[in-house]
Amino acid sequence: MGFADLTGLAYPWDTLAPYVERARAHPRGLVDLSIGTPVDPTPTVVRDALAAASDAHGYPTTHGTPALREAVAAWFARRRGVADLDPDAVLPTVGSKELVGLLPSLLRLGPGDVVVHPETAYPTYDVGARLAGATPLATDDVGAWAGRRDVRLVWVNSPSNPTGRVLDAAHLARVVAAAREIGAVVASDECYAELAWAEPYATDGVPSLLDPAVSGGSHDGLLVTYSLSKQSNVAGYRAAFVAGDARLVADLLATRKHLGMIVPAPVQAAMVAALTDDAHVAAQREVYARRREVLLAALRGSGLDVDHSEAGLYLWSRPASGGDEAVDCWQTVSALADLGILVGPGSFYGAAGGGHVRVALTASDERVHEAAARLSGARSLV
Secondary structure (H helix, E strand, C coil): CCCCCCCCCCCHHHHHHHHHHHHHCCCCCCEECCCCCCCCCCCHHHHHHHHHCCCCCCCCCCCCCHHHHHHHHHHHHHHCCCCCCCHHHEEEEECCHHHHHHHHHHCCCCCCCEEEECCCCCCHHHHHHHHHCCEEEECCCHHHCCCCCCEEEEEEECCCCCCCCCCCHHHHHHHHHHHHHHCCEEEEECCCCCCECCCCHHHHCCCCCCCHHHHCCCCCCEEEEEECHHHHCCHHHCEEEEEECHHHHHHHHHHHHHHCCCCCHHHHHHHHHHHHCCHHHHHHHHHHHHHHHHHHHHHHHCCEEEECCCECCEEEEEECCCCCCCCCHHHHHHHHHHCCEECEEHHHHCHHHCCCEEEECCCCHHHHHHHHHHHHCCCCCC
């Protein structure tokens, strides 16, 4: 397993610094809607479990405690329509970002191998491929890679970060069929699955890669990664897991044992509490639903359209007057910074996002209402 040199690859968010300063200079302060970090308290049930497990004098288990793996399997059955997940095919990870970034390397991909990821996507899919020395391919078209034997890993992200798009079961099944034909692994990043707003997903749930309607009843070649950061406000815990193909999980486990990539024991206990208590997840979802309603109306009232965004913690926005992708995202970032509102440029997520900005729901009620007030008072953003 070798790592490519990424020292010349700039971190996109660093380029926002001038706009941060401009927004912070607003007389009523900065409203930061640029990053999806939770701002609400960690639920008491989770904090109590962490505290109760704080006497962690021994090394934790890399595979996760049996209680944690069983809680993940039960959560999949209860919340995701996956009743046949083997608890042994579950592995806790130190947040989901490290798994996304390291998976190509952990699967021992390298030069000559291709990693497919969504056309508009979180940058870490691309970075992870390059880190392994593999070649990233950004496309949403299954036909663009079907039949290619050099494709070794296919990422899907549903609900999407940043667009909020949800892939239906039929689309996911096509991805699985095409990948199995060439022997590629399919990895699905499903971190926003509990935050669906549009029907039918708000009622029926977001389809999982491991759902029998997608997988055909077999988890062979399939991996799902999920984080508790958003649903349970535990981003600081770095609490996530990967699950699916028992053979692939066993291989990942063996490598991670050698590297010492272990989720701390108190965090594992807190994960059990978070995964077995649906009440706090439902309550937090209602908080985000209210904030989403306020921001959605304010953005539309200020001349911005919102595309996709049927799930997740973001509103994928663009100027309505300019037509699809007609106005460069940095113009919108600049106009909003003048109002003291900071958003994420769509270009951070690939060339296809260059006309959009990502507006996060992760601000306090007070800051969300402040942003809405400023937007309602703006004559024209661009």
